[in-house]
Amino acid sequence: MPERSTLLRVEHLRKIYESATGDVEAIGDISFTMNAGELVCVVGPSGCGKTTLLKCLAGLLPPTSGLVEMDGSPVRGPSPAMAVVFQEYGRSLYPWLTVRGNVELPLRHKKLSRAERDTLVTDAIEAVGLPHAARSHPWQLSGGMQQRVAIARAIAYQPEVLIMDEPFAAVDAQTRADLEDLVRELHTTRRISTVFVTHDIDESVYLGERVLVLSNSPTRVQEDLAIDLPPERDQLTTRALRRFTELRTHVYDQIQRAKLGQVAPQSAR
Numbered sequence: 001m002p003e004r005s006t007l008l009r010v011e012h013l014r015k016i017y018e019s020a021t022g023d024v025e026a027i028g029d030i031s032f033t034m035n036a037g038e039l040v041c042v043v044g045p046s047g048c049g050k051t052t053l054l055k056c057l058a059g060l061l062p063p064t065s066g067l068v069e070m071d072g073s074p075v076r077g078p079s080p081a082m083a084v085v086f087q088e089y090g091r092s093l094y095p096w097l098t099v100r101g102n103v104e105l106p107l108r109h110k111k112l113s114r115a116e117r118d119t120l121v122t123d124a125i126e127a128v129g130l131p132h133a134a135r136s137h138p139w140q141l142s143g144g145m146q147q148r149v150a151i152a153r154a155i156a157y158q159p160e161v162l163i164m165d166e167p168f169a170a171v172d173a174q175t176r177a178d179l180e181d182l183v184r185e186l187h188t189t190r191r192i193s194t195v196f197v198t199h200d201i202d203e204s205v206y207l208g209e210r211v212l213v214l215s216n217s218p219t220r221v222q223e224d225l226a227i228d229l230p231p232e233r234d235q236l237t238t239r240a241l242r243r244f245t246e247l248r249t250h251v252y253d254q255i256q257r258a259k260l261g262q263v264a265p266q267s268a269r
């Protein structure tokens with residue numbers, strides 16, 4: 001198998017929000033790398049800086065110090081190589097556009113022919129299982145379907161990295177399971193490099209090839225855990241594996257330690 005190359009490099013990233021009421025150190029010192037084609041989940045105690053990290057990765061926020069590098073070049077602003085899917089799908093879709101129109105919109109900034117654009121849009125809408133809804137408007141769709149549209153929009157853009165910030169936090173459990181399986185399927189069939197932030201420990205273990213556990217403030221990487229579950233996963237058998245339970249218990253324990261400020265990692269073996 002060919003060796004995977006480093007796609008994303010984060011070195012000594014620090015982010016302080018300055019405000020009239022005082023400075024907030026959202027990220028203390030975070031370093032990690034991600035290879036092309038990986039699916040990395042990020043978990044950590046509430047308020048530890050997960051969203052801030054994603055915004056720095058996507059170039060939406062400048063770091064106070066440190067470096068974010070994509071393909072060997074520093075990220076200095078919103079990068080066309082990245083697409084972001086947020087939790088609030090309702091606010092990220094344009095209600096006056098159809099599903100097709102929403103998926104197509106960001107592609108208008110790319111130099112593509114009409115035919116190339118159409119192919120990408122059709123392919124992305126099919127990949128998320130929504131061809132029957134292509135002419136509908138977002139407000140005619142369920143929450144889970146709207147989030148599928150947001151995912152289709154992101155993958156049609158063909159980003160080098162797909163960044164997802166708690167994308168399923170606002171949907172019901174059954175829909176969430178379906179959307180998790182969609183992310184796994186897109187990852188295995190298209191090898192899209194993905195950084196996925198979640199509050200949900202089980203979700204991080206079910207989805208990830210690696211789980212980055214962040215510490216409490218001042219935020220660091222508490223543990224970078226390889227998820228050694230078989231790549232073919234499904235909601236029933238994978239979650240019933242003894243290894244799944246061991247890994248989720250381990251991540252839970254690490255987050256409890258993070259809350260208490262205990263940094264030393266314990267092995268998941």
Ligand SMILES: Nc1ncnc2c1ncn2[C@@H]1O[C@H](COP(=O)(O)OP(=O)(O)OP(=O)(O)O)[C@@H](O)[C@H]1O
Binds near residue numbers: 046051052
């Ligand atoms: N624009 C801002 N100005 C000042 N402080 C901010 C700003 N955005 C976030 N913070 C603070 O930075 C810290 C990290 O916030 P962030 O939203 O990144 O954490 P999080 O881990 O994503 O939180 P949660 O798990 O609750 O979603 C928090 O203390 C938060 O209050």
